[in-house]
Amino acid sequence: MIKALIFDVFGTCVDWRNSVAREVETAFPGIDSLAFADAWRGExxxxxxxxxxxxxxxVALDDLHRENLHRVAKRFAVSAPDSLSHVWERLNPWPDVVSGLHALRRHAIIAPCSNGSIALMTRLARHAGLPWDCILGADIARDYKPKPEVYLASCAALRLPPEEVMMVAAHNDDLSAARALGLKTAFVPRPTEYGPAQDKDLVPSEEWDAIAPDFETLAKELFA
Known part of the structure; x- marks a missing residue:
């Protein structure tokens, strides 16, 4: 029985690429804002x-994002204010996410298992309307996925064994790391996360416990 679902956030729940690019275009008119977003994510x-x-x-991801922002801004020959790093708190969700999370939450605990900090995930949830029951992930483990400690700390915080927790992600490597620890796994592809030329994570690499095109379908498959 699945008692909790924990989620990758960047890419799985929210469209970081277009959200970041929109604010970069406002901050630096005329530069290739999608290329800037890709380069920032590349760090x-x-x-x-x-x-x-x-x-x-x-070091919390908030600080890494700020450091990476200045590294990329130098490459693009622009001067970026520290405040631009907060764009990662203002990412927009994919269309199915909010309604899908509400549907899943009727049956199980839902929480992010993200590399984002508690502060970042809390502000992002408020912006995007993500109805988490709590915030889990890197900050409580003091480490980053795919290290085992991150998944196990999330399960431990909920006082649930791994086999009663399902990791939901659009990234096969995230699911592989979770499965190795005994968690259940669900793959929800986001084929445009990296833009129209995306060439990875388009299909499941293994027979995950659940495979669905969106969160709403996942809710129906798991709890119908």
Whole structure:
């Protein structure tokens, strides 16, 4: 029985690419705002990898986003205010997400298991209308996915064994890490997360416990 669903957020629940690009275009008219968004996101994993590998102590994603913003702004020959890093708190949800989360929440606890901090996830939830029961993920584990501690800390915080928790993500590697720890898994593809030329995570790489085109369908498949 699934008693809780925990969710990847960036890409799975919200459209980071177009949301970031819109604010970048306002801040820097005339530059390629989608390229800037892609470059900013491109710094995401390398920044976290240094922490996962032990080369740096835990630093909240809010601070990594700000550091990465200035690194990318220099590359694009613009000067970015620190305040622009808060765009990650103002990302818009995919069309099915809010209604789908409400449908799922009628049957189970729902919470983010994101690399975003508690502060970031809370403000993003308020902006996007995401009806979480609580905020889980990197901040409580003091580490970043796909490290096992992040998934296990989320389960432990809910006082549930991994087999009663389902990880929902649009990224196969996220689900693979969760499955290895005993969590149930659900794949919901977001084929335009990285734009029209996206070439990864278009299809499931394994036979996940659930595969659905959107959150509303996932609710029906799990709890019909």
């Amino acid at each position: 995401y994993d390398p920044a976290m990898r240094r922490i996962r590998d032990g080369g740096r102590g835990y």
